[in-house]
Amino acid sequence: MKRNLAYALFITLIAVASCSFTNQTAENFENDDKDKLLLDLITYVLEKGHYEPKDIDDDFSVSVFEDFIEILDPTKRYFLEEDIKEFEQYKFQIDDQIKNTEIAFFNVVHERLMERMQQAKEIYKEVLEVPFDYGRKEKIDIDYEKMPFADSRKDLKERWRKQLKYATLGTYDSKIKRIETPEETDEEPMTKERAEIDSRESTRKTLDEFFDFVDDTERKDWFVQYINTIVDEFDPHTYYFAPDDKEKFDMSMSGKFEGIGARLQKKPEGAKIVEIISGGPVWRNQQLEVGDEIIKVGQDGEEPINIVGMRLDDAIKLIKGPQGTIVDLTVRKVDGSLDVISITRDVVELEESFAKSTKIQKDDIRYGLIHLPKFYVDFDDYSERNAATDVAKEVERLKTEGVEGLVLDLRDNGGGSLKTVVEMAGLFIKDGPVVQVQSSGKKKEVYEDKDERIQWDGPLVILVNELSASASEILAAAMQDYKRAVVIGSEQTFGKGTVQNVIPLDNIVRSNDHGKLGAIKLTTQKFYRINGGSTQLEGVKSDVVVPDRYSYIDLGERDQSNPLKWDKITPADYKPWDGYIDYEQTLASSNKRMAGNAQIALIEENAKWLKAEQEETKISLNYSDYKVEEQKDKEKLDYFKTLSEYDNKLSFSSLKYEEALFTKDSVLREKRNRWHQNLAKDVYVEEAVNVLQDLKINNIKNGKLASVKG
Template sequence: MKRNLVYLLSALLISAASCSFTNNFDNPDKDKLLIDLITYVLEKGHFNPKDINDEFSSNVYDSYIESLDPLKRYFLKSDIEEFEKYRTAIDDQIKTSDVTFFNLTYDRLMQRMDEASVLYNKVLDEPFDYDKEEYLDTDYEKMDYAADKDELWERWRKQLKFNTIERYILAKEGDTPGDNEASEDVAEVVEKSDDAENLSAAELAAIEEETREATRTTLNDYFSFMEDLERKDWFSIYLNSIVEEFDPHTFYFAPEEKDRFDISMSGKFEGIGARLQKRNDNIKIVEIISGGPAWRGEDLEVGDEIIKVAQGDEVPVSVVGMRLDDAVKLIKGPKGSEVKLTVRKIDGTIDVVTITRDVVELEETYAKSALVKEGDRTFGVINLPKFYIDFDDYKERNAATDVAKEIERLKEAGMEGLVLDLRDNGGGSLKTVVDMAGLFIEEGPIVQVKSTGEGKEVLADTDKRVQWDGPLVILVNELSASASEILAAAMQDYKRAIVLGSKQTYGKGTVQNVIDLNQFLRGKNEFGDVGALKITTQKFYRINGGSTQLEGVKSDVVVPDKYSYRYIGEKDQENPLPWDKIEALDYEAWDGYIDYESTVQKSKDRLAGNEQIALIDANARWVKEQSEQKMIPLSLADYEAEIEKDEEAAKRFRELTKYQTDLSYTSLPYEQELMSQDSVLMQKRERWHKDLSKDVYMEEAVHVLSDLQKGSLKNGKLADTNKN
């Protein structure tokens, strides 16, 4: 894959050197230069370049305007009507390096934000009436822009009332979050009252005023933060509205963002150890990094939404509607510092999570294994968080060689079947996938790859050695992506493993390369660093010809989970590349199992009567229903009733955490020796084993291994290895 990137860069550089495009680099306007350069690289280097026409322009327009004002709290309807004349003109402006549309929207946004900073303060000067029956509409996509400033005032009033009502409820109960001056004043009012339920009108008025002032402090901090943004930050948003129209994984990195990207790729940074994604106006946790502070704290999980961020005991700042990069700036910080996150949990409840930032450890991104005991049977599990590789020295350490070592150690310990856990594995190196697949088959093709401007390439295992020829189950979920899907697909096509998990995996069947844009600037560069472009250059295809794009890998045994009804896959992103199919390759299915189909059916029958699985599915459906509620009550009685209703429903699903399997897990001897000298490693493994002992998916995977024992290939011969 690295060779393909070299070819791509060479072709781009040769083309750039031989065309009149380079003359544009003399233009003194850096914005125009960036548009020229980025669109040129996209046209020549993207796997599936788009025609920059009126339809393209219209889509960019919608995406850009929404990114500027997702909650429709700034622009007026008259602004949008003025912008509308550019809907089908952006393509022409791109081709002529014209930034008129950007300049107009940027200047107007700055004006409206200045007006909003005055507006919210005026709104917060007036008490909120918590007896008034009214609702906040959060269906922003269907909402029109405010017709005038009176309507905009009303929207701000409801939004700020919503931001304050929960703080007001907690204050009435004497449980005011935070340690700011307003919190202390509220706490003093409640403390003087013998019964929080019998507060006087004057006491309630004091609480209302102080909680409203706390909201003002939060908004002041937010607008102060927004004022620190420079024009170039907003121009990056405009550029990404253009490049993301090609596909959701193509992205422009401004110089500062590229530096952060490089740090994240190195696997070592200081923060909380969680990866975030913005969807509409919400900041969601999409990955908890093993070994990091968030992982150690156990209070956050994938799917939680971060609502507010506070530095230690400072007043929390709302991140709803904030740019992802800006939210990340608030959340990250130096080792030892404290951050408090107000989160909406995946079960709908609100919680404040305190995390002490630390260096996020790389070690827990590596493969780890454990022995699994079911009665007198011994199985193995290998957890692989990502397909890692050292690009400078492949022999140094990579996922394939590490998994091979763990397999040998598990075999020495008497492993009779293996579970390869690829849940939450977002991918990584394709070379490690091919090498790892070769551990389980004699030889043959693993994946087909099509690259920009080239035909297809077949990557195959040519080593006849088989590291593990026994029963194999691969665990996946909706967050198993890219390289994970390639391995699962190959093992499924060969009928080498039974894939167990979500209805389908993530569906990311593309590869991206990061191209430094500075290398295209010849001679003296008066603009300084111009950043980099992450661009989609390749597409994966299974050996059966089907792409993993959008469709992912469909599990042989489908098991519902908490993500079953949430929109987190490739198909739920904007502008994904389409699914397609190419010619299948010649390959022979694995003949080591005599009961493949019957084992799959037995698993399905078992799961159909599993109460834990039924409760997981019910919880996932309930969470989906909660997310679809767009009208939030703003009267105190109705809001408290909703909280009570949600808490009652959540009680039922707390039973999920009490589930316990009959399986026991232990570390391999070499790791037990390491743990005797490393208490942190011991803590990590004890935590992992505890989680596995409650894992209904791992339990079913072991049951499947037991069934597959009835016919596995040993030394080239079919043998019945089932123990009675």
């Protein structure tokens, strides 16, 4: 269905755009370059195809102006205040330039950026000629957003000095530690003087490589950044792919891609990890987590390159690489600590992105848990493996082994196929609507489960967190609206309630003499719950709210730029599930348990500390102060390590069919053992089992126990 909708939209855009651009290509673009053609094409597609097109007016112009400059110079170490004042003549003209396919603003800013970057090369070399005084009492404020641009070269040089001292401090500390514990490779004893010189030289080499990399960036690459600044004003999921990027996107959608297996977001202080792909190298490594920021990238022991201030696309090029090669990532962890983590690049293991299940034993009762990393499907052949049929198989296997309650774990599940969501919901309800989809200016569509069979009618709990998004939110919302399942997890899920389709631009223009044009990923529809509310922005609010370490950190759609708003439409016609007794009492009992749980209290304390650490933007550049803060952080981290020592007293075991596979696959056995060990420390799974137990007991007390067989 989703594929058909995409095709219908594509045909509509082609039909309209072909009329508009077939002749215009020859007449209007005869003397214009590819940049202007792209600008005209993309704004046309945005206006005609976007779910909620924006007015390209003065307000839009101001947003593009501010965002483009921030993207080019996030740490404000290139442009001067006089540059910004000069650029401001365009502040209210960009909308007119877009409509007239003019790129004067881009040209002026790009030309000045190239000039200032050349000057920055001179500045950093001058700064690094002078030793850093680590005994000096001074601080750097890394809240660059609130910082004004430098008003002179002298002011700019001082800004570079502090930034480079800050960037060098960690290297200096690592070398100072070698005074007490020398390395075998040291040719001469480490001294404070040598440590200072070597760390400064290390930073210089990093910047040399960074600017060599920037020098290789072509004008067209900067223009793509400008195009995406315009596109990003519509919503955070609409994106222009240059021709090379489109090919990489197609490869990633097929599931065949090499790298580290993480999705990154540009931040002033580096590249923030916003998603970890199940089965990928980062997922297997277990040392990185969502919220960590990558600040340097090195290639297998070589001197790392600082990516602070680098375009995200360029940083990703450094991080990606051939299968089997090693990338060294210098990371600022969520807790503020610095660490160097080596990742072996690899192809994502598809097997680890599929559904898997385990038995849970508590007292003399057996429960089941199904973990679903994403809603996968093969659009070319739906009869092949997909999330809905796989979950159905796991349900049958668990029923055969006598489980009396089921947990569906959707934590960190970023979504996927809409079709599989509808089919999966049908496993737990008799029939009825699952989700509503609204296209711009069109009548809503209601996607329903029409199969009256119920595969599982026993107690059901769904686990979610802030990273449960899109399709995960649809399923959780539907089960919540039906009162079919108890949703346990974060205060709310990610909040992505929109649908995107990819429109190839080459198919819109005939007689194109400019080569490949790339494609645009366009937001075309919006999801709504069956109760009428959108999952956009607000996500799904858990029935039982359980804090985690991300509770006070900005994550999700709310932390994206220009998200579409929350709204509601008319509800669908549905009847709540009548299989539970004392449903509300079950929720009350669970919330009471969570309020008195010591592990939950410690998790919340950790979450508040992490938030406080992230909000501290003034950092000392005095080495003694640095060491004091490092020791404080170490003590706090040691204190919170007890979180990983928790034992929920539950017993986990693989299903019989999987145990038979272990005799031939020792790697699979190790993977499952590791998974079970992590589940045994999981307080959320513990509470999910408690809720299943309450649902079962309440039904027994009232003489109504849902069938779990057949």
